[in-house]
Amino acid sequence: MRIRQAHTGRRKAAVIIILAAAVVVLAFLCLFAGSSGMTISDCFAALAKKGTAAQNRIIWNIRIPRVIAAIIAGAGLSVSGLVMQTTLSNTMASPSTLGVSNAAVFGANLSLIAFAGGYLSVGHNASDYSFGGNPFATSAVAFVFALLSVLLILGLCRVRAFSPGVVVLAGIAMGSVWTAGTTILQFYATDVGLSAAVIWSFGDLGRATYATDLIMLAVVAVGTVFFALMSWRYNALLSGDAAARTMGVNVDRLRFFSLLLASMITAVCVSFLGIIGFVGIICPHTIKKLIGQDHRFSTPASLLAGSLLLLLADTFARSVGHGSALPVGAITTLLGAPFFVAVILAGRRES
Amino acid sequence: MLEVRDLRFAYSRRSEPVLRGVSLSLADGEVGIVLGRNGSGKTTLFSNILGINSPSSGSITFDGTDILKLSRRERAKMIAYVPQDIRFGALTVFDSVLMGRVARFGLTAGEEDREAARRVLEDVGLTELAERTVTELSGGERQKVAIARALAQEPRLLVLDEPTGNLDIANERLILEEARKLARSRGIGVLSSLHDLNRALGFGDRLFFIKDGIVKYDCRRGDVTADMINDVFGGRVRMIDFEGEKIVIDEKITEEET
Numbered sequence: 001m002r003i004r005q006a007h008t009g010r011r012k013a014a015v016i017i018i019l020a021a022a023v024v025v026l027a028f029l030c031l032f033a034g035s036s037g038m039t040i041s042d043c044f045a046a047l048a049k050k051g052t053a054a055q056n057r058i059i060w061n062i063r064i065p066r067v068i069a070a071i072i073a074g075a076g077l078s079v080s081g082l083v084m085q086t087t088l089s090n091t092m093a094s095p096s097t098l099g100v101s102n103a104a105v106f107g108a109n110l111s112l113i114a115f116a117g118g119y120l121s122v123g124h125n126a127s128d129y130s131f132g133g134n135p136f137a138t139s140a141v142a143f144v145f146a147l148l149s150v151l152l153i154l155g156l157c158r159v160r161a162f163s164p165g166v167v168v169l170a171g172i173a174m175g176s177v178w179t180a181g182t183t184i185l186q187f188y189a190t191d192v193g194l195s196a197a198v199i200w201s202f203g204d205l206g207r208a209t210y211a212t213d214l215i216m217l218a219v220v221a222v223g224t225v226f227f228a229l230m231s232w233r234y235n236a237l238l239s240g241d242a243a244a245r246t247m248g249v250n251v252d253r254l255r256f257f258s259l260l261l262a263s264m265i266t267a268v269c270v271s272f273l274g275i276i277g278f279v280g281i282i283c284p285h286t287i288k289k290l291i292g293q294d295h296r297f298s299t300p301a302s303l304l305a306g307s308l309l310l311l312l313a314d315t316f317a318r319s320v321g322h323g324s325a326l327p328v329g330a331i332t333t334l335l336g337a338p339f340f341v342a343v344i345l346a347g348r349r350e351s
Numbered sequence: 352m353l354e355v356r357d358l359r360f361a362y363s364r365r366s367e368p369v370l371r372g373v374s375l376s377l378a379d380g381e382v383g384i385v386l387g388r389n390g391s392g393k394t395t396l397f398s399n400i401l402g403i404n405s406p407s408s409g410s411i412t413f414d415g416t417d418i419l420k421l422s423r424r425e426r427a428k429m430i431a432y433v434p435q436d437i438r439f440g441a442l443t444v445f446d447s448v449l450m451g452r453v454a455r456f457g458l459t460a461g462e463e464d465r466e467a468a469r470r471v472l473e474d475v476g477l478t479e480l481a482e483r484t485v486t487e488l489s490g491g492e493r494q495k496v497a498i499a500r501a502l503a504q505e506p507r508l509l510v511l512d513e514p515t516g517n518l519d520i521a522n523e524r525l526i527l528e529e530a531r532k533l534a535r536s537r538g539i540g541v542l543s544s545l546h547d548l549n550r551a552l553g554f555g556d557r558l559f560f561i562k563d564g565i566v567k568y569d570c571r572r573g574d575v576t577a578d579m580i581n582d583v584f585g586g587r588v589r590m591i592d593f594e595g596e597k598i599v600i601d602e603k604i605t606e607e608e609t
Binding site (some may be wrong): 220229232234236238239240242245246247249250278288292293294298 | 353398401402403423424426427428430431434436437439440441442446450451453454456458459460479484488504538
């Protein structure tokens with residue numbers, strides 16, 4: 001009886017409401033937690049812009065953009081993972097299946113190593129431009145390469161048939177090419193350049209500003225609206241390409257735009273924040289176990305679950321780091337993986 | 352009325368054509384069975400009619416409308432499909448059936464779509480299971496859900512690919528009875544492949560035997576002969592009359608041969 005009731009409407013609604021409430025509560029907790037020794041009343045005062053100048057700055061210029069980044073990036077990465085898994089009919093698919101993250105890392109390395117003086121001089125180098133010294137420029141170069149990679153893959157897949165297996169393999173190949181490029185860049189890097197590049201690739205929400213939040217929000221919002229509107233088409237796609245086509249779904253077009261938007265979301269998040277792994281796998285799978293695969297519910301639930309995980313991970317990362325936050329990308333995996341394994345094993349027992 | 356004329360198809364330019372001029376016609380309310388050896392092109396024929404693949408030449412019309420020129424959505428309103436390997440996402444039975452109407456409602460289902468889904472569930476006797484998750488049902492129940500989903504499309508033609516593949520003898524009968532009842536009561540054409548010859552003789556109004564990429568024999572069920580079957584399948588069957596019904600029996604596998 002328990003299984004029969006597992007995916008009823010009431011349960012789905014309950015899960016979504018609980019997640020939403022948890023995100024709101026945690027967002028505030030996250031604002032109040034930190035290494036500056038502010039009390040809760042200090043935080044409230046600062047929220048109302050009535051604290052000391054330093055406290056106001058900590059809340060408004062550091063913590064709020066960071067919390068917003070966690071909410072947006074978590075939601076974006078999670079929903080993009082969900083869409084990847086459905087459109088590629090592959091449970092292992094993740095936001096970076098098309099090699100977007102690898103491409104972004106290559107772009108950032110290029111910017112930091114070749115354009116910012118992190119280059120072992122062998123005569124000519126581009127360090128004179130000191131272009132990569134600007135963090136926004138590094139993100140821009142990372143994004144350009146991520147986008148280039150996505151368009152290249154989708155273009156290639158457009159030429160031949162758009163079968164999911166081909167897309168996944170092409171993504172693996174493309175990702176490896178960028179990683180190889182990164183290795184070669186790093187081989188020529190100075191110690192400083194190398195450490196800058198490596199640290200860049202650690203996901204870190206501390207890089208977020210209102211400007212980057214706004215750009216991420218725009219991309220995630222466009223993607224999410226599209227994903228929500230396509231809910232029934234994704235549901236049809238769960239029955240396989242052939243069945244979906246006979247239900248009137250233009251499978252190739254749906255797959256193209258879904259992969260494009262999901263990858264764009266990933267590209268923008270990775271470019272601004274670095275690699276935040278596993279959110280796009282843990283969250284959608286946990287949601288699917290909890291409330292089933294109906295995209296009308298799994299889309300909003302995955303968004304919220306992603307925000308929740310990243311907020312949790314970031315709060316944790318800032319609390320244990322003694323003043324300097326641990327890389328949040330590692331924490332999402334450390335926190336998420338055991339939970340994920342527990343969810344999967346629980347599912348096994350049921351069936 | 353479905354009319355297929357001189358349909359030709361190959362999976363690629365280099366490969367041997369699978370269909371070399373298939374022609375057949377099926378009236379509304381009629382059940383047509385497509386028979387042929389494994390790999391003879393039954394599923395390929397269906398995929399052309401359904402628009403999953405496009406023929407290299409030939410025509411497919413329904414009541415005079417050229418369905419090759421229809422958009423996917425228009426075609427989905429006319430022809431529905433129950434594939435051989437039925438897959439569903441973890442949705443409720445009700446939502447899985449409602450999903451069949453996506454070509455009609457587009458983005459979000461309206462009350463009339465829900466009503467239609469409820470009616471179909473009632474018709475095929477699935478109302479009790481409406482809130483269950485499809486992926487947790489038995490093979491026979493899932494098959495029924497797939498048929499219900501196809502019917503929710505309100506098609507004029509229903510294409511079934513080996514609808515009895517994984518079913519036991521009772522469920523097999525149930526599904527086929529259901530399909531025929533629907534053909535008669537709604538006046539929709541049913542085109543199906545079946546591997547069991549006796550089932551085909553009992554279920555189909557017309558039988559289309561495919562061999563060498565064409566419909567080699569096209570006959571009413573009473574006109575089927577053992578020679579046709581042996582020609583198409585390369586077998587050694589005989590036909591006997593049993594209480595006025597024709598039954599196909601295969602020659603015994605004797606010790607000398609094995």
